[in-house]
Amino acid sequence: MQATRIECLEPILWDRWLLLKIHCEDGTVGIGEGGVHGWQRPTKTMLETMASALVGKDPARIEHHYQWLYRSSHFMGSVVQGALSAIDIAHWDIKGKRLDVPIYDLMGGKTRDKVRCYMHVGGDSLDALVADGLAKVQQGFTALRFSPFAPNYYLHKSYAEWADEAVRRVGALREAVGNGIDLCVEIHRQMNPAESIWLGRRLEQFHPYFYEDPMLPDSPAIMGEVQAQCNIPIATGERFSSIFEYQQLLDAKATSYIRPDVCLCSGLTGSKKVAAMAEARHVKVIPHNPLSPVSTAACIQLDACIPNFALQEYTGEAEPPKSELLVEPLKLEEGYLIVPERPGLGIALNEDALRRHPVQDKVLDTPIGYDGSVQDR
Ligand SMILES: [Mg+2]
Numbered sequence: 001m002q003a004t005r006i007e008c009l010e011p012i013l014w015d016r017w018l019l020l021k022i023h024c025e026d027g028t029v030g031i032g033e034g035g036v037h038g039w040q041r042p043t044k045t046m047l048e049t050m051a052s053a054l055v056g057k058d059p060a061r062i063e064h065h066y067q068w069l070y071r072s073s074h075f076m077g078s079v080v081q082g083a084l085s086a087i088d089i090a091h092w093d094i095k096g097k098r099l100d101v102p103i104y105d106l107m108g109g110k111t112r113d114k115v116r117c118y119m120h121v122g123g124d125s126l127d128a129l130v131a132d133g134l135a136k137v138q139q140g141f142t143a144l145r146f147s148p149f150a151p152n153y154y155l156h157k158s159y160a161e162w163a164d165e166a167v168r169r170v171g172a173l174r175e176a177v178g179n180g181i182d183l184c185v186e187i188h189r190q191m192n193p194a195e196s197i198w199l200g201r202r203l204e205q206f207h208p209y210f211y212e213d214p215m216l217p218d219s220p221a222i223m224g225e226v227q228a229q230c231n232i233p234i235a236t237g238e239r240f241s242s243i244f245e246y247q248q249l250l251d252a253k254a255t256s257y258i259r260p261d262v263c264l265c266s267g268l269t270g271s272k273k274v275a276a277m278a279e280a281r282h283v284k285v286i287p288h289n290p291l292s293p294v295s296t297a298a299c300i301q302l303d304a305c306i307p308n309f310a311l312q313e314y315t316g317e318a319e320p321p322k323s324e325l326l327v328e329p330l331k332l333e334e335g336y337l338i339v340p341e342r343p344g345l346g347i348a349l350n351e352d353a354l355r356r357h358p359v360q361d362k363v364l365d366t367p368i369g370y371d372g373s374v375q376d377r
Contacts, residue, residue, distance in 0.1 A: 032090030035263025036082035086266025096344030118143035200230030
Protein backbone atom coordinates (compact mmCIF):
# COMPACT_ATOMS: atom_id res chain seq x y z
CA MET A 1 0.00 0.00 0.00
CA GLN A 2 1.19 3.47 -0.85
CA ALA A 3 2.14 5.64 2.13
CA THR A 4 0.20 8.77 2.92
CA ARG A 5 1.13 11.87 4.89
CA ILE A 6 -0.52 13.79 7.70
CA GLU A 7 -2.20 16.93 6.39
CA CYS A 8 -3.44 18.52 9.62
CA LEU A 9 -4.66 17.92 13.16
CA GLU A 10 -8.14 19.12 14.14
CA PRO A 11 -8.74 19.13 17.92
CA ILE A 12 -12.43 19.54 18.78
CA LEU A 13 -13.74 20.69 22.15
CA TRP A 14 -17.16 19.08 22.37
CA ASP A 15 -19.38 19.23 25.46
CA ARG A 16 -17.11 17.99 28.28
CA TRP A 17 -14.63 16.20 26.05
CA LEU A 18 -11.65 16.76 23.74
CA LEU A 19 -11.83 14.90 20.45
CA LEU A 20 -9.25 14.82 17.68
CA LYS A 21 -9.34 14.28 13.95
CA ILE A 22 -6.11 13.66 12.04
CA HIS A 23 -6.57 14.33 8.33
CA CYS A 24 -4.33 12.54 5.82
CA GLU A 25 -3.49 13.52 2.24
CA ASP A 26 -5.27 10.42 0.89
CA GLY A 27 -8.53 11.51 2.55
CA THR A 28 -8.35 9.13 5.52
CA VAL A 29 -9.46 10.74 8.77
CA GLY A 30 -8.38 9.21 12.08
CA ILE A 31 -10.43 9.83 15.23
CA GLY A 32 -9.03 10.07 18.76
CA GLU A 33 -9.79 11.46 22.20
CA GLY A 34 -7.61 12.98 24.93
CA GLY A 35 -8.49 12.10 28.47
CA VAL A 36 -7.31 14.76 30.87
CA HIS A 37 -10.84 15.16 32.15
CA GLY A 38 -11.43 18.76 33.25
CA TRP A 39 -8.29 20.11 31.60
CA GLN A 40 -9.39 19.84 27.97
CA ARG A 41 -8.23 23.34 26.98
CA PRO A 42 -4.58 22.89 28.06
CA THR A 43 -4.59 19.49 26.34
CA LYS A 44 -5.96 21.09 23.16
CA THR A 45 -3.12 23.64 23.31
CA MET A 46 -0.67 20.76 23.64
CA LEU A 47 -2.16 19.12 20.54
CA GLU A 48 -1.79 22.39 18.62
CA THR A 49 1.82 22.64 19.79
CA MET A 50 2.58 19.09 18.65
CA ALA A 51 0.77 19.42 15.30
CA SER A 52 3.62 21.11 13.46
CA ALA A 53 5.89 18.14 14.20
CA LEU A 54 3.41 15.70 12.64
CA VAL A 55 2.26 17.51 9.50
CA GLY A 56 3.86 15.91 6.44
CA LYS A 57 4.82 12.73 8.36
CA ASP A 58 3.78 9.13 7.71
CA PRO A 59 0.93 8.27 10.18
CA ALA A 60 1.89 4.58 10.05
CA ARG A 61 4.90 5.16 12.34
CA ILE A 62 2.79 5.21 15.50
CA GLU A 63 5.41 4.23 18.10
CA HIS A 64 8.06 6.43 16.50
CA HIS A 65 5.87 9.55 16.63
CA TYR A 66 4.92 8.85 20.25
CA GLN A 67 8.54 8.39 21.29
CA TRP A 68 9.73 11.45 19.38
CA LEU A 69 7.09 13.73 20.92
CA TYR A 70 7.22 12.20 24.43
CA ARG A 71 10.96 12.54 24.60
CA SER A 72 11.04 16.04 23.06
CA SER A 73 11.17 17.58 26.54
CA HIS A 74 12.35 16.36 29.93
CA PHE A 75 9.06 17.64 31.40
CA MET A 76 6.16 15.24 30.98
CA GLY A 77 2.81 14.64 32.69
CA SER A 78 -0.87 14.12 32.12
CA VAL A 79 -1.57 17.00 29.72
CA VAL A 80 1.28 15.79 27.49
CA GLN A 81 0.11 12.18 27.74
CA GLY A 82 -3.54 13.11 27.14
CA ALA A 83 -2.57 14.81 23.88
CA LEU A 84 -0.27 11.94 22.88
CA SER A 85 -3.02 9.43 23.64
CA ALA A 86 -5.46 11.22 21.32
CA ILE A 87 -2.79 11.20 18.60
CA ASP A 88 -1.99 7.51 19.17
CA ILE A 89 -5.66 6.45 18.96
CA ALA A 90 -6.20 8.52 15.79
CA HIS A 91 -3.07 6.99 14.24
CA TRP A 92 -4.35 3.47 14.96
CA ASP A 93 -7.73 4.43 13.47
CA ILE A 94 -5.95 5.63 10.32
CA LYS A 95 -3.90 2.44 10.09
CA GLY A 96 -6.98 0.23 10.52
CA LYS A 97 -9.01 2.18 7.99
CA ARG A 98 -6.22 2.15 5.39
CA LEU A 99 -5.68 -1.61 5.84
CA ASP A 100 -9.46 -2.21 6.10
CA VAL A 101 -9.24 -4.12 9.39
CA PRO A 102 -10.28 -3.40 12.99
CA ILE A 103 -7.47 -2.21 15.25
CA TYR A 104 -7.66 -5.38 17.40
CA ASP A 105 -6.73 -7.39 14.31
CA LEU A 106 -3.49 -5.41 14.12
CA MET A 107 -2.81 -5.93 17.85
CA GLY A 108 -2.98 -9.70 17.96
CA GLY A 109 -6.53 -10.50 16.92
CA LYS A 110 -9.73 -11.06 18.81
CA THR A 111 -9.62 -12.64 22.26
CA ARG A 112 -13.39 -12.25 22.75
CA ASP A 113 -16.55 -11.37 20.82
CA LYS A 114 -18.17 -9.16 23.41
CA VAL A 115 -17.07 -7.04 26.33
CA ARG A 116 -18.70 -7.27 29.76
CA CYS A 117 -19.51 -3.81 31.15
CA TYR A 118 -20.11 -2.42 34.58
CA MET A 119 -22.69 0.32 34.79
CA HIS A 120 -22.71 3.36 37.06
CA VAL A 121 -25.43 3.39 39.70
CA GLY A 122 -26.26 6.19 42.12
CA GLY A 123 -28.78 7.60 44.56
CA ASP A 124 -28.67 10.02 47.44
CA SER A 125 -30.82 7.87 49.70
CA LEU A 126 -30.46 4.16 50.29
CA ASP A 127 -33.83 3.53 48.59
CA ALA A 128 -32.82 5.55 45.54
CA LEU A 129 -29.52 3.64 45.26
CA VAL A 130 -31.28 0.28 45.43
CA ALA A 131 -33.95 1.37 42.93
CA ASP A 132 -31.30 2.54 40.45
CA GLY A 133 -29.34 -0.70 40.91
CA LEU A 134 -32.42 -2.82 40.21
CA ALA A 135 -33.26 -0.70 37.16
CA LYS A 136 -29.77 -1.27 35.72
CA VAL A 137 -30.07 -5.02 36.35
CA GLN A 138 -33.39 -4.92 34.49
CA GLN A 139 -31.52 -3.36 31.56
CA GLY A 140 -29.26 -6.42 31.49
CA PHE A 141 -26.15 -5.23 33.33
CA THR A 142 -24.42 -7.88 35.45
CA ALA A 143 -22.00 -5.56 37.26
CA LEU A 144 -22.83 -2.30 39.06
CA ARG A 145 -20.48 0.42 40.25
CA PHE A 146 -21.45 2.88 42.96
CA SER A 147 -20.17 5.01 45.82
CA PRO A 148 -20.98 3.62 49.26
CA PHE A 149 -21.10 7.13 50.66
CA ALA A 150 -24.14 9.37 50.82
CA PRO A 151 -23.56 12.84 49.32
CA ASN A 152 -21.57 15.21 51.53
CA TYR A 153 -20.93 12.38 53.96
CA TYR A 154 -17.82 14.18 55.16
CA LEU A 155 -19.92 17.03 56.56
CA HIS A 156 -20.98 16.87 60.23
CA LYS A 157 -20.66 13.10 60.54
CA SER A 158 -18.49 11.02 62.84
CA TYR A 159 -16.23 8.33 61.48
CA ALA A 160 -18.53 5.62 62.87
CA GLU A 161 -21.59 7.26 61.33
CA TRP A 162 -20.30 7.58 57.78
CA ALA A 163 -18.59 4.19 57.81
CA ASP A 164 -21.76 2.50 59.12
CA GLU A 165 -23.75 4.24 56.42
CA ALA A 166 -21.31 2.93 53.78
CA VAL A 167 -21.67 -0.64 55.07
CA ARG A 168 -25.49 -0.29 55.05
CA ARG A 169 -25.54 0.96 51.45
CA VAL A 170 -23.32 -1.84 50.14
CA GLY A 171 -25.30 -4.43 52.14
CA ALA A 172 -28.66 -3.12 50.90
CA LEU A 173 -27.59 -3.28 47.28
CA ARG A 174 -26.19 -6.80 47.72
CA GLU A 175 -29.41 -7.97 49.32
CA ALA A 176 -31.50 -6.37 46.56
CA VAL A 177 -29.60 -7.76 43.56
CA GLY A 178 -28.40 -11.06 45.01
CA ASN A 179 -25.15 -12.86 44.30
CA GLY A 180 -25.78 -13.06 40.54
CA ILE A 181 -24.63 -9.47 40.12
CA ASP A 182 -21.13 -8.12 40.75
CA LEU A 183 -20.77 -5.03 42.92
CA CYS A 184 -17.95 -2.58 42.28
CA VAL A 185 -17.34 -0.22 45.20
CA GLU A 186 -15.82 3.12 44.16
CA ILE A 187 -14.36 5.21 47.01
CA HIS A 188 -12.88 8.07 44.92
CA ARG A 189 -9.82 8.40 47.17
CA GLN A 190 -11.87 9.60 50.14
CA MET A 191 -10.14 7.76 53.00
CA ASN A 192 -6.75 7.43 54.64
CA PRO A 193 -4.93 4.06 54.79
CA ALA A 194 -6.24 3.08 58.23
CA GLU A 195 -9.84 3.86 57.23
CA SER A 196 -9.32 2.01 53.95
CA ILE A 197 -8.29 -1.18 55.74
CA TRP A 198 -11.02 -0.96 58.35
CA LEU A 199 -13.87 -0.30 55.90
CA GLY A 200 -12.44 -2.85 53.44
CA ARG A 201 -12.60 -5.55 56.12
CA ARG A 202 -16.19 -4.66 56.97
CA LEU A 203 -17.16 -4.88 53.28
CA GLU A 204 -15.62 -8.33 52.79
CA GLN A 205 -18.93 -9.96 53.85
CA PHE A 206 -20.60 -8.55 50.70
CA HIS A 207 -17.82 -9.89 48.43
CA PRO A 208 -17.42 -6.86 46.16
CA TYR A 209 -15.82 -7.51 42.79
CA PHE A 210 -13.45 -4.63 43.45
CA TYR A 211 -12.75 -1.82 45.93
CA GLU A 212 -11.57 1.15 43.92
CA ASP A 213 -9.17 3.85 45.07
CA PRO A 214 -9.91 3.69 48.79
CA MET A 215 -7.08 6.22 49.31
CA LEU A 216 -5.00 8.51 47.16
CA PRO A 217 -3.16 6.21 44.75
CA ASP A 218 0.08 8.17 44.68
CA SER A 219 1.88 6.00 47.26
CA PRO A 220 1.97 2.49 45.75
CA ALA A 221 3.78 1.00 48.74
CA ILE A 222 1.06 2.15 51.15
CA MET A 223 -1.72 1.02 48.79
CA GLY A 224 0.11 -2.32 48.70
CA GLU A 225 -0.15 -2.52 52.50
CA VAL A 226 -3.88 -1.75 52.34
CA GLN A 227 -4.33 -4.51 49.74
CA ALA A 228 -2.35 -6.95 51.89
CA GLN A 229 -4.67 -6.31 54.83
CA CYS A 230 -8.05 -6.46 53.02
CA ASN A 231 -9.55 -9.60 51.55
CA ILE A 232 -11.23 -7.74 48.72
CA PRO A 233 -9.45 -6.83 45.48
CA ILE A 234 -8.31 -3.22 45.09
CA ALA A 235 -8.66 -1.56 41.69
CA THR A 236 -6.59 1.51 40.88
CA GLY A 237 -4.60 3.26 38.16
CA GLU A 238 -7.01 5.61 36.37
CA ARG A 239 -4.93 8.67 37.21
CA PHE A 240 -1.60 7.34 35.95
CA SER A 241 -0.27 8.23 32.56
CA SER A 242 2.96 6.32 31.95
CA ILE A 243 4.08 2.71 31.93
CA PHE A 244 6.65 3.60 34.59
CA GLU A 245 3.95 4.57 37.09
CA TYR A 246 2.04 1.35 36.37
CA GLN A 247 5.20 -0.63 36.98
CA GLN A 248 5.48 0.90 40.46
CA LEU A 249 1.87 -0.04 41.24
CA LEU A 250 2.41 -3.61 40.08
CA ASP A 251 5.76 -3.99 41.84
CA ALA A 252 4.15 -2.85 45.11
CA LYS A 253 1.29 -5.39 44.66
CA ALA A 254 -0.93 -2.34 45.16
CA THR A 255 -3.72 -3.51 42.90
CA SER A 256 -5.62 -6.62 41.90
CA TYR A 257 -7.24 -4.93 38.89
CA ILE A 258 -5.36 -2.30 36.93
CA ARG A 259 -7.27 0.62 35.44
CA PRO A 260 -5.49 2.20 32.46
CA ASP A 261 -7.30 5.06 30.74
CA VAL A 262 -6.76 4.57 27.02
CA CYS A 263 -7.12 8.33 26.45
CA LEU A 264 -4.48 9.18 29.06
CA CYS A 265 -1.84 6.46 29.29
CA SER A 266 -0.29 6.77 25.83
CA GLY A 267 -3.31 5.61 23.88
CA LEU A 268 -3.88 2.08 22.66
CA THR A 269 -0.14 1.49 22.39
CA GLY A 270 0.49 2.41 26.03
CA SER A 271 -2.59 0.57 27.33
CA LYS A 272 -1.54 -2.61 25.52
CA LYS A 273 1.87 -2.37 27.21
CA VAL A 274 0.24 -1.88 30.63
CA ALA A 275 -2.01 -4.88 29.97
CA ALA A 276 1.04 -7.02 29.17
CA MET A 277 2.85 -5.87 32.32
CA ALA A 278 -0.26 -6.78 34.33
CA GLU A 279 -0.63 -10.14 32.56
CA ALA A 280 2.86 -11.11 33.73
CA ARG A 281 1.67 -10.58 37.33
CA HIS A 282 -1.73 -12.31 36.94
CA VAL A 283 -3.49 -8.94 37.24
CA LYS A 284 -6.55 -8.26 35.11
CA VAL A 285 -7.46 -5.06 33.29
CA ILE A 286 -10.52 -2.84 33.81
CA PRO A 287 -10.12 0.16 31.46
CA HIS A 288 -11.19 3.50 32.94
CA ASN A 289 -13.77 5.22 30.76
CA PRO A 290 -15.59 8.34 31.93
CA LEU A 291 -15.30 10.08 28.55
CA SER A 292 -17.15 10.14 25.22
CA PRO A 293 -18.17 7.17 23.02
CA VAL A 294 -14.88 7.65 21.14
CA SER A 295 -13.08 6.56 24.31
CA THR A 296 -15.51 3.63 24.66
CA ALA A 297 -14.78 2.59 21.07
CA ALA A 298 -11.03 2.70 21.77
CA CYS A 299 -11.48 0.69 24.98
CA ILE A 300 -13.35 -2.04 23.09
CA GLN A 301 -10.42 -2.39 20.67
CA LEU A 302 -8.08 -3.00 23.63
CA ASP A 303 -10.51 -5.29 25.47
CA ALA A 304 -10.97 -7.33 22.29
CA CYS A 305 -7.28 -8.24 21.90
CA ILE A 306 -5.88 -8.77 25.41
CA PRO A 307 -6.11 -12.06 27.31
CA ASN A 308 -6.45 -10.50 30.78
CA PHE A 309 -9.50 -8.28 30.29
CA ALA A 310 -11.93 -8.29 33.24
CA LEU A 311 -14.59 -5.58 32.93
CA GLN A 312 -15.25 -2.40 30.97
CA GLU A 313 -16.41 0.82 32.63
CA TYR A 314 -19.53 2.07 30.87
CA THR A 315 -21.45 5.16 31.93
CA GLY A 316 -24.41 4.67 29.61
CA GLU A 317 -24.57 6.27 26.20
CA ALA A 318 -28.30 6.30 25.48
CA GLU A 319 -28.83 9.95 26.48
CA PRO A 320 -27.72 13.14 24.68
CA PRO A 321 -25.12 14.36 24.10
CA LYS A 322 -23.36 10.96 24.10
CA SER A 323 -26.15 9.26 22.16
CA GLU A 324 -25.73 11.77 19.31
CA LEU A 325 -21.97 11.62 18.79
CA LEU A 326 -21.66 8.51 16.62
CA VAL A 327 -23.42 7.99 13.30
CA GLU A 328 -24.04 4.42 14.41
CA PRO A 329 -23.92 3.94 18.21
CA LEU A 330 -21.83 1.13 19.69
CA LYS A 331 -23.95 -1.97 20.07
CA LEU A 332 -24.88 -2.92 23.65
CA GLU A 333 -26.65 -6.21 24.34
CA GLU A 334 -27.58 -7.41 27.83
CA GLY A 335 -24.76 -5.51 29.51
CA TYR A 336 -22.14 -6.45 26.93
CA LEU A 337 -20.67 -4.22 24.22
CA ILE A 338 -20.39 -6.12 20.96
CA VAL A 339 -16.94 -6.01 19.39
CA PRO A 340 -17.38 -4.17 16.04
CA GLU A 341 -16.14 -5.63 12.77
CA ARG A 342 -15.66 -2.34 10.92
CA PRO A 343 -12.12 -1.06 10.16
CA GLY A 344 -10.14 1.09 12.58
CA LEU A 345 -12.14 2.10 15.65
CA GLY A 346 -15.28 1.13 13.75
CA ILE A 347 -17.01 4.47 14.30
CA ALA A 348 -17.89 7.66 12.40
CA LEU A 349 -18.63 11.02 14.04
CA ASN A 350 -21.96 12.74 13.52
CA GLU A 351 -20.94 16.16 12.21
CA ASP A 352 -24.28 17.76 13.13
CA ALA A 353 -23.86 16.67 16.74
CA LEU A 354 -20.36 18.13 16.82
CA ARG A 355 -21.89 21.54 15.99
CA ARG A 356 -24.82 21.16 18.36
CA HIS A 357 -23.17 20.81 21.76
CA PRO A 358 -21.03 23.71 23.01
CA VAL A 359 -18.03 23.27 25.29
CA GLN A 360 -18.78 22.60 28.95
CA ASP A 361 -15.78 23.85 30.86
CA LYS A 362 -14.95 22.27 34.17
CA VAL A 363 -16.47 23.97 37.18
CA LEU A 364 -13.92 24.14 39.98
CA ASP A 365 -15.89 22.74 42.91
CA THR A 366 -13.42 20.98 45.19
CA PRO A 367 -15.31 19.75 48.29
CA ILE A 368 -14.80 21.63 51.53
CA GLY A 369 -15.07 19.85 54.89
CA TYR A 370 -17.05 20.88 57.96
CA ASP A 371 -14.06 22.84 59.26
CA GLY A 372 -13.44 24.68 56.00
CA SER A 373 -10.55 22.47 54.91
CA VAL A 374 -10.08 21.15 51.39
CA GLN A 375 -11.13 17.52 50.84
CA ASP A 376 -9.75 15.06 48.33
CA ARG A 377 -11.49 14.55 45.04
MG1 LIG B 1 -12.51 5.65 39.58
